Amino acid sequence: MRQTNITPSNTEFVILCFEGPDRYSLAGGLGVRIDNLSATLATMGFNTHLFFVGDPSFPGEELRFRGKLSLHRWCQWIGRYYPNGVYEGENEKLYDFNESLPWFIKEHIVKPAVAKGKLVVILGEEWHTAEAMCRLSDVLHNDGLRDNVVMFWNANNTFSFHRINWGRLNYATTITTVSRYMKHVMWRMGLNPLVIPNGIPKSSLGKVDDRETEAVRRALGADLVLCKVARWDPDKRWNTAVEAIAKLKEKGIKTVLLARGGMEPHGEEVLSNARSLGLTVGKAMTKPGSPDDYLAALQEAATCDIIDIKFHMPLDFLRVVYRAADGVLANSRHEPFGIVGLEAMAAGGIAFTGCTGEDYAIPFVNAFVLETANPMEIVGYMMYLRDYPKEGTRIREAARRTARYFSWEAAAQNLISKLENQARMQEALGGKPTPPEPQFALSKLPPELVATTLKNHY
């Protein structure tokens, strides 16, 4: 009898990505995404294989989640020459990845799975995996296995799009992306990706302890606290954020910006701009430690207008900061999805997002959606929140409710539904499909989303 739906008993998942769960392999949001996606699939009961550029000092293979998640650390022999993370020696690793992975996956995963009558879903993430996905499709086709495999390749951003052979990739795989904005960007390239939004882990949805947020506020001692976590990249509109702080300062409001950037040189330009606007900049430094250590580090720099945070903030502490801040500036001019905005909302923070890929943000309902690079737009909303504090409370609550609908479980279900559709087109699945749990039934939606939905439809 033909299978009608993708279930743990009839399907295996394979995920290809440069980044992964090892500290060595985490460079940004991609590693977190992959860690969460693979863990979610494994938790749902799917046998899941994650291939990534792993820490060379760790075992090549590792089982997690009671054996449901197999980590395959790839390129380790090259990684031994490049101890500074996943992207050091990128070209060397990429060659090895493309060269060795397709054959391995075909022989060691697809063949045995298909022999057991299973469907195999292969997900490739980002440009690094595009060539490997094409080659994998070719070798599967050569062995008569391609029809038993559903292959999705996902664009989380537009990095290195010029290095992708789109015609080939579009032929070999189903292309997906993370937001409608990205879909439109890719439309202009003659592509029509499916949209499968990102997710956040359930652990991000818990309530943040008010005592901890108050401790942050006390440590900073400012009238207004803003926060921004992003790479130092012009796309992130750091200068707009800095200029907004300067404008608020001009108004006599003691404002502090908690700035957590990366290692990019644009950071120096931004901080130099801040100084030229009369803002003071201090650094907060500490070793990995307890929340008290982080607080002490922030307090030490609290006399400054901008605190350049130089330590890694664990998610738990980051959530406290998001919640403690009067606004989280996720104000990018180009954001494929904008996970920071969503994470801030999940923590009960007030996100100031841009207006590109942040499909989750509804202006004045669960966030502020910035339409321009004018710092006065931020200033205006901040003043509004000062004047109407209840609005802030309402938005924070709405934000948390919305974030629940972007959990990884929801994202995975969305993914599976789209995979099932593709599998039916390939005739790898047949018969009448069973609908999934109605996670998005209207009655379960939060009031603000019901209102939006109804308005859009009627």
Next chain:
Amino acid sequence: MAQDLVIYTVVHQPRRLKLPAQPVPEGASPGDIERCLFDEQLNEEYLRKVATYCYYPATEMFLELADRGIKLSVGFSVSVLRQAGEWDRKLSGLFQKLVAHPNVELVNVEPYHSFLPLIDLRMFARRMSWARNYLEKALGKRPEVTDTTEMLMSDGIYHALDGLGFTGAFLDGRPWVMEWREPTHLYHKGKDMMLLARHYQLSDDVGYRFSNKGWWGYPLLADTYAHWLKEASGDFVVLAWDYETFGEHHSRDTGIFDFTRRLPEELAKRRIGTLTPSEAIAKYRGRSYHLPLPTFPCTWAGEGGMEFFLGNAAQQAVFQLMLQAYNKALLTKNQRLIDLALWLIQSDNLHLIQWFGRSGSEAEVSAYFTPKEWWGLGPSGIVWEMQQVYKNFIRALDAHL
């Protein structure tokens, strides 16, 4: 009228480069550099393919000929012996069986089929001596006569080999080398080592033209060929071919095996005897002739000069890279890295791009030897990526200096 025939075949498989070039990690160990340079998977595939179509049936055929009293000589590059030892032990055993036959003489060849005789004569001599010991150990006979790489011979090469005590060496009997002389006599260049001149026309009738339906001599039958051999003036005819002529360059359905199997009978009818190279040297040493050797090396490839390997800009560029790779590796004094450089100066890497910017039968031969897996890169892509392999290696040596 030639009385005797010397038959020589050489077995060789290149160690093909990995294309597109694999970037070498900074600071990579010699072992990791090696895995980036060579495509061993491709090499295995080709060895197995050639073994099926050529090495097994041809070796069985030569054993059969030897059993019927035909004297043969055969040379092996270390390159092919290493591959057989790695991937097809049965084939290694069959080669050993052939060499062990009393009618078969083992000939020494340049171990990696490299351009060392052009680059470094002293190292060339050392390597030839090493190959001689290697072949003796691997195949059970000590070679007394030697070939080089692609039958390269020059004044310098002659002296390097003579110093090693070989009794004889092969060269290709091209008119530009032989001038007014016939290739059907024994020669020397003033030292003890004799020179066996390959009869390039009669050899190429089988080696190149046998399956060419446009050739006036097609189809070549054993009786006709034996007649041509008998008609050759001089003492003896040296025929020399790639071993892969039998079943690979000319597939079974061309009739190459039937033709060769029929030869002993036709030779016997015309009273043409066969000799091993050592036997020919012993028999004709008393009336050997002086042959001035050129300073520019001659070869059995192409038109007989180095233009086959260095005739286009792409080959010249790769040759420069070979020089740099080899000489820089020497600076490291690391034997493993020097060994890798010796692999990189394998002549095949220039042979395989002879077609670049050219057309005609030689280019077709060259293109035939280029792995089909490379053509997806396009002609320029092949040349570019090949250069990258060398550049990657040269850069990787920095960590060992």
